[in-house]
Amino acid sequence: MTRLSLILLGLICFSGFVIASAPARLAFDLALRPAGVEAGLVQGLVWDARLARVRAGNQTIASARAELDPLSLAALNARFDVTLSDPELRADGFAVLHPGGVRIEDASGVVRLSRVLPALAAFAPEESARFEIARLALDDQGRCLSAEGRVSSTALIALGERYGAAMPALGGELLCAGESVGLQLSGASEGLSIDGRIRFGVGGPEGRIEARATESAIVAALSFAGFDQVGQGVYALSLPAEEEG
Numbered sequence: 001m002t003r004l005s006l007i008l009l010g011l012i013c014f015s016g017f018v019i020a021s022a023p024a025r026l027a028f029d030l031a032l033r034p035a036g037v038e039a040g041l042v043q044g045l046v047w048d049a050r051l052a053r054v055r056a057g058n059q060t061i062a063s064a065r066a067e068l069d070p071l072s073l074a075a076l077n078a079r080f081d082v083t084l085s086d087p088e089l090r091a092d093g094f095a096v097l098h099p100g101g102v103r104i105e106d107a108s109g110v111v112r113l114s115r116v117l118p119a120l121a122a123f124a125p126e127e128s129a130r131f132e133i134a135r136l137a138l139d140d141q142g143r144c145l146s147a148e149g150r151v152s153s154t155a156l157i158a159l160g161e162r163y164g165a166a167m168p169a170l171g172g173e174l175l176c177a178g179e180s181v182g183l184q185l186s187g188a189s190e191g192l193s194i195d196g197r198i199r200f201g202v203g204g205p206e207g208r209i210e211a212r213a214t215e216s217a218i219v220a221a222l223s224f225a226g227f228d229q230v231g232q233g234v235y236a237l238s239l240p241a242e243e244e245g
Contacts, residue, residue, distance in 0.1 A: 062086040088112035101139040108132045127155035144176035165217035191215040209237045
């Protein structure tokens with residue numbers, strides 16, 4: 001190695017040591033607070049941070065842990081192995097902080113359905129949805145740049161069983177709906193087809209889910225779930241954002 005190469009390597013190693021030894025609160029304030037993320041408590045160093053009462057948009061998570069991969073600093077990124085723990089949410093995956101924002105990669109978990117879609121709480125208070133995020137990119141203001149992932153739930157199957165109706169599992173693809181993260185939903189069984197598009201804005205979920213059915217048992221189940229008839233054999237559920245205050 002030349003002397004210059006050794007000097008540069010030494011500077012990189014020193015910089016990595018300084019960054020990895022920085023208080024987690026400092027890194028949080030610089031990287032996540034500008035994007036609208038808040039935390040009631042941040043402890044530890046950057047390489048092993050523990051957070052409590054983390055709030056992003058209208059969602060609050062009881063606790064989180066983030067472990068830094070020091071090798072990622074060589075690429076001017078900070079890649080964290082993140083675990084979220086909450087009575088209604090469990091998830092783990094990777095978060096990559098970079099000058100332009102944050103990427104979530106290879107993440108998966110389970111969330112209470114009524115938490116992300118409050119309008120469905122009446123008929124599915126204990127039902128959950130599973131999600132896998134291949135890649136979700138947000139800019140430094142929390143705006144959606146790209147999204148790739150999938151969500152699934154058997155909540156409708158459980159609802160149909162109450163009415164003796166064959167209802168399908170729901171599946172959805174993540175996408176960007178304007179500046180927010182969105183979800184394209186669909187599902188089909190012999191007597192029912194359902195689809196919808198939901199946008200998760202700052203104030204809560206917004207969108208519309210439409211179902212097409214003629215079987216009386218399915219229609220009864222849809223009515224209980226809050227769907228209103230909007231046409232011949234067509235039923236809809238609107239998801240307005242929650243009112244502030």
